[in-house]
Amino acid sequence: MSVNDYTPNDNLYKIFNSPESLREIPQLLTYINQYKNDLNDSINQDIVQFKQSNSKELSDNLDYLIKLIKRVKSNASTTQQSIESMTKSIQDLDRYKKNLVLSMTILKRLQMLINANNTLMETIPSRDYKQILSLLSVIKELLIYFKPYKSIDEINQLNLMVISTQNKLVDDIFIDFEEFSGVPNQDDEQLVYGCQILELIDVKYKDKLLSWFYNLQLKEHKSIFNNLDEAGSLDNLNRRYIYFNNTLKLVRSKYIKIFPSDWHIDLELTKLFCKLTKQDLINLVSASARIDSKVLLDGLMTTLDFEKSLNDTFKTEEFTQLVSSVFEPSLIIWVNEQETLLNSKMMEFMAISQLPTEFNVNTNAELLTVLKVNSVPNIANSSTELFKTFQKILTQILRLSDGEILIDLCKLFIKYLYDFHNKILFPLVPKNADDFTRSNGTDTLKYLTMLLNTGDYMVNNIDDLSDKFKAVIKEEYKNKLPSLDKVKDVYYTLITKAVTNLLAKISNDSKLCWRQFLNVDWSNLETINDVSGYMVDLKQVLVEQNLKIILPLVIRESYVRNFNDRLVEMLLNTITNNLRYIKPISILGVEQILLDVTSLKSLALEFPIYADPNLDETRIHQSKLYQKFVNNQFHYLESLLKLLLVPTSPMEGMIASYFELIGDKSIRNFIKVLNLKDIDKTSQQTYINNFKLQLNIDDGGTLISHSPLLFNLEDEEDQIISTTVSTMNSPTPELRSPKILPTKINNFEKNLRELALNSENHVSKLNENFKNFGKFFRKDNNE
Template sequence: MLSNKDNDDLPQEDFNSDIIKFPPELENSISEILQTNDLIDNNDFIPIEYINQMLPNEYALASIDETTKRLQYKMRQLEGEIQEHTRLQTNGGQQGYEEVAEAKKAIEELFKRIRQIKEKATQSEIMVQEITQDIKSLDFAKRHLTTSITALKRLQMLVTAVDQLKVMAKMKQYKETSQLLQAVLQLASYFKSYKSIKQIAELSISIATFQNELKKQIFEDFESSFALEGSLSNQSALLGDACLVIDIMGQDVKNNLINWYCEKQLGEYKRIFRGSEEIASLDNTSRRYAWIKRVLKTYDEVHADIFPLHWNVSEVLCIRFCELTGEDLVKSLSRAKNELDVKNLLKNLQLTLEFENQLVKRFAYMEKPLHTENTSLKYNFNKSISIAFEPYLGLYIDAEDKNMAEIISTYRMEAVPDDDNSTSVLQSSIDLFLYYKETLVNCSKLSTRKPFYDLCIVFSKWLRTYANEVLIGKLPKEERRAMTRDELKLICLILNTADYCYNTIPQLEDKLKEKVHEEYKDKINLDFERDCFLKGIETCYEPALTTMTKISWNNLESVGDQSEYVTLFHNNLTRCVVSVHKDITNNRYFRSFCDKFVESFVSKIINNLSKCKPISEVGAEQARK
């Protein structure tokens, strides 16, 4: 057996010179292909290990010759296999080259056929395009031919309709005329893009000229049907059909006819109420509204059948009347401003407000907006005429101011109620706020702008007067004496009344802001007037303070019993506080009274002590008792 040492002694080139080394990947692939169990074919074949395996010990050396013969046989067998594989590989290579050449030839043939197919497809596409081009041309020609035929048919219809329209218009068959006119205008709109053609342009001009003539003819029919004063002859059916034609002519033509009608109806109004200053005076305001009511009655009974409902002719008529009347009243009021009587002013203003309300109710059913030459929104009849009176409502505010002055004067003389537990506030305060409520409601109907704001200022003025002159004026005069039970009861009644006014004023302020115009809302504030009702009283302990200053505090020799002024303090304060607590209805006021009383009492005691100087040590001890 060969050892590693023996292996080292042998020339390595003898074992390795004939061994061919392949990469590991190739060796593994070869092993998988051969699939042999022979150790010689193993990738990890080691000659020395193989020899040791065959000759494991010294006893095996005896058969070395036999082993050698077996190895030689194996070598010859391997050489034969190598030669056979080499021969087969050589013959197989030549055959492979021939197969590759045949494959290349087949591929070339295939490419040649593909080119031929592509050329034929191109030719087919060109042929199809030529065929479809002819079809497209035919289809285009067909479509234009259809359009041309349609245009010719419509042109023929338009010419025929225009001829019939002229005949119907000449015969004043306005219902048929309206239908034909609508058809003509629709057909004419189709030829707007053909106006470059001379015949079409001439036909369009002819239609426009005819419309003007037809409009003139219808207006002449209206002129001849209405008398100078606006009364109607017996042609309402004809004029009603004519309005159908006007409706088709467009909004401008319709507005012209409506305005003509309104001017016709209001012509007499202008002649009557603008012809004389006496008739146009404020005293004849009621006659104005009576006149337009007669006109509206005539419209409802006779003229309403002429005009379509959606024209809103009666509403436009009333708008024009309100505009004229407002202008007239502004002039009348300006001429009579130095002679205006508040009673007459309010009377005519009330008549105007009632008339405006009637108009609002009359046209409340109309939901569609107006479309006139001056407005595109629904007209607001509220304040449409009465606004002319607003600059002169200062007379009304002045009258209310004088009236309140008289009322406050009576409140100053108001008798204090007897000892009645059911009465906690002065009746005048309740009456005052009821009067305010009624007055502001009445004023808001007349105006919510500056006159109403001026009324708010008047309210503020008399609230302050009521607080300072009525309530405080009823308080007992400040005298250095103890208050009687009746005086304390009166004071508590005044406090309760002030509390009622203080709590009611915010409600009044909210009501005023609710009614007043947005322009003046932020200017209304009654906080100062509320504060006027927060006055206090502190006279019940004045006699005790006077007694305190009369004592000679520096000459006292000994400390005695409770001082006389302390007894006075105790008796008066007990009586006053108990009485106040009994008669003041609002506990918040009683707590406030106690807080303010203690604050005032401490301050006056300190001031009073400074008047008693000098004070001896004995006097200081006595002052504490």
Template sequence: MNGNMADAESISLDAADYDPIQHLNLLFPHPSTVSSVHRVSLTLRSEQNALSAQIAARQTAQAYGPDSSLERMQSAQAELGELFRKIETVRARAIQTEQNITSMTADIKRLDGTKRNLTLSMTALKRLQMLTTAYEQLRGLAKARQYRECASLLQAVLQLMRHFNSYRSIDQIATLSRGVGEIQRELLEQVCEDFEIAFAKGEVGGRRATLVEACGVMDALGDTARARLVAWYVNTELREYRQVFRGNDEAGSLDNIGRRYAWFKRMMKGYEEEHASIFPPHWRVGETLAMAFCDGTKDDYRGILEKSMRRVDGAKIDVNLLLSCLQETMDFEQSIERRFSTEPRASIDTLSSADERTHTFNGSISVAFEPYLSLWVESQDKTLAAMIPRYKAQPLLPADEEFSPQAVISSAIELFHFYKLTLSQCAKLSTSDRLLDLAKTLAKYLDEYAQQVLLAILQRPAQTAASTQDIVLVLNTADFWHTNTSQLEENIKKRIDSELVSKVDLTSQADAFLGVASTAVLALVNKVEADCDGAWREMKNTNWSKMESVGDQSSYVGELVTHVNARAEEILAIVVKPHAGPYPRSVQSRCCWTNTS
């Protein structure tokens, strides 16, 4: 027991691996040691009391000793207070230093402000002096019509005047600003007057130099002044044109459309020889003149066409005349488009360097004809309506042309070229609703050609039934139009306006020609079938019940094979594979199916 107690006392309660169970087992290793529980309890309590006393003593020493936490806390608070006092002292010194520096630099700042204001005042005064001097000089030059000097001086005056926009509340500046505005108006009116007098008296050649310099003044005055002078010149040049062609029904009629364009060419020739050198190139006066001519002519045509549609006698415009005028107009538009599109652009250093050419002459006049192109479409409709009966009555091939396996009915070739020419012509005239109307007209007569011409050949009565060669011609023609109808649709879609593309559809027409081709194949098969009628009758009339012997082959079979082979070879010889595509195989398949069913 004593040994166990010694071992138990040797165990440190502070050990990291302390195990209370092990400790208890050492204190009470055997049931007989339970009687010592009271003594062990007293020992433990005594040990606990001793430890408690030690803890209390140490706590007291820690709290009230010379290095206690309370004293350290009080010392820290005192040091912190001292630190705050030092910081406040430094802050007060910094404020005082800033005040001293501000006081020292205040005079310097006032001096800098005074220098800046003095510089601005001197600059403004110098500019005002320059403006006043330039203004007085400009007044004198304007009266003397010395436009070259006026142009450069006016630019300087306007540039200087912009510096005083914020000073217009000052009476003297406001008065000077009004004076500058007044001299601008005087120069504008003076230059316009000089141009009017020179043109009215025919003195353009003698005063050319003055007018050229005057254009420089107009450039300095700005876009509004320049536009006024150009508008006056354009109206002056076109006055005669308007008087001749608007005031005279005969001269202004569509029959004399060529006279309008001839007049314009003479006018432009005179402009280039006499007036073009007066105006700066970047003004593009020639182009403006041409555009004004086109606008006026377009309005004239609209009036003429509207008047023609309201004729009392009910007669319509001659379609051929309409097309002739339209074609001549489009040729004219293209000529002036080429003329002005090749002109050199203004230099990036010119005042109008940002002015890009945003318009085109194509369609500038011909747009007036577009609402009346329906008459042309109606004319094409009538032409096609007359062609279909003629195609139906005429021979499939010309008299001087022999049949060939690749041949196509001559009317199909003629119709194809007519469609091609008509489509090309319409696309030049209009790519909008009129082209869509034409597409519908072409589709209409493709259907009629398929039904009334091609299918009618295959549906002739027995006494005038189509020959094998005629059927092959129909087959070739149907295949030709099936291919070209799809290409025609794509061609129209490429030319028509994008918003109308979805309305172009020739699928039903292509399918119609495919149906004609199928009917032609069936007609060829019927040819084979007709040759076999005798053999089939023999088979039908045979009394099978009285036959006494059975042979390898009935008599009608040999005849049937002979007829099938002969007719099939004839047909397949002219339904050539490279040209006819799947049709030879279709003929063979249908023949087999017919004879086996």
């Protein structure tokens, strides 16, 4: 049994075979400890004895091993010397054999070189270039082998003989090519091998042959089309290309077979021709003080067509702008002439009506009939023509270049986008509200919606134009392209002006309705009707005179929504501001106005349906967002009217109702309400103090800063000014027209205004109504 397999359990069971034997544990432990110590002493003694005896034996073994190694090395050296002595003669014999083989190889190859050279000399007179090429290839390879032996006279002499033979071959091959170019009587295949021989001898002979051949083919061309003769002018550039095409056709039919196919002589000849032509054109363009634009463009187009035909012929793109790039610096001449074209276009635009011919009607009824039948977009005729012209010009230039000249063209387009606005469209914007009273209402709507649609059309096409320029111009010039954002902003402003003036026109049309409103004795109203007379007339003005015409004429749905939103805001502000003129107002009066406002709200919710001229009054589902907008806007006015129903006393109750109904913490707005409730100035301070007190106590963060409707309500001071102005012009106060958004007009625009108006007045002579409408567009420089 090994030590690893030993388990003490069996022995322990024998020693402690009964419970009584456990008493003997102390004696057992003493015995085991003593036995362990004895074993340790015995082991230590054995280790010491082993070390003493083994050291001497190890030393003796090491000495023996050293002696044995020395003896082996000595025997090995002796053995090596014996082997070298035995094989020396064999090594010498092997070296002799190698030298003999080398000598035999040299003699054999020398014999081959001599024989090949002799054969070559005999073959040369036969002009059998195929066999000559084979022999010369062998000779050239052998000469490479003998290159290290050129110092040997015989080898050097033989090398000189081969050089002389090669020179003779070169002369013969050139003579054969010259004879072939005169009268083709040589074997095409033999001349191909002749070309390969020249290339084998030295690549310089290949270049010399090709240079001779190319010059030979272009000799007459250079003579005919030089810059000193008329044939070499830009006018005859097409003849130059036709002449070369004939030369190329001749080369490909007659000479292509006598040259190796990998030389591509037709392609290389064409490249050389393009290089020469490019240099000629550089000299022509630089020498001309003034180049006619038509000649320049014709030459450029001819060159582009020529380059395209070469690319198609050789299935490559190597010839793209290889020659035509010469014209790039001169393209500014063409761009400048496009300015003349655009200027003439602008004059044409100023001499024609901007409205589509379908809209040449005089009344709303006639125009509504046209809208029901036709779906012609109400966009200025000249705007589409302008961008067609832009597209035509851009298409032309892209055939010519995609480089820096596009920057100049972009600047030119921007200039005429400004001109189109300043000369054609801007003069059609009404100067002030008085123009509405002097103009035909139908014409007003046609022209203002035309301005809105055209502004939108211009903005979208300006974006497309900008994207087009960025897409086609070379990457290196993209950052240099001028931005079209500023000119686009001009047309955004035009859209704003159109919408604002449409609202001003509606405001002007509804003045009589609001005069009726002001003439009602609201403080002594005895009965309440479903709807007041002024509201019936106002609906007629809004729908029949305006919305049924305006909304179908507006193309983009987003502008229809924007216009309706602003119209709702204008109507609410108008009612609110007119409340200032009817103090005091009775409870019945307020309730009647509430009914009128509810009726107007129902109408406002229906505004979008009038965008469809064929709707025939059918009610359709409106946008939930628009419904929410209308409800929110009218909620402010309804809340204000409900507040006017609240008694002024007790004061705390009225103020609490203000917080509940109006929901703002603006003291200024609160004062406006006090004025509407006709509370005298001496009592207002008490209300204001109480308002501040309740605001400090009850404001839980739910009140807004100010109500939008009351914010737009004019102060008492504004009322005095407005009343004074109104009294000067009419016996009853009137609502002022909606404020036109301010737009800065630079001097350049003002100076152009008169020119545009003079041209537009030609258009206004179409009929008497149009004459009257011309006053609506008249501008002067005294704004």
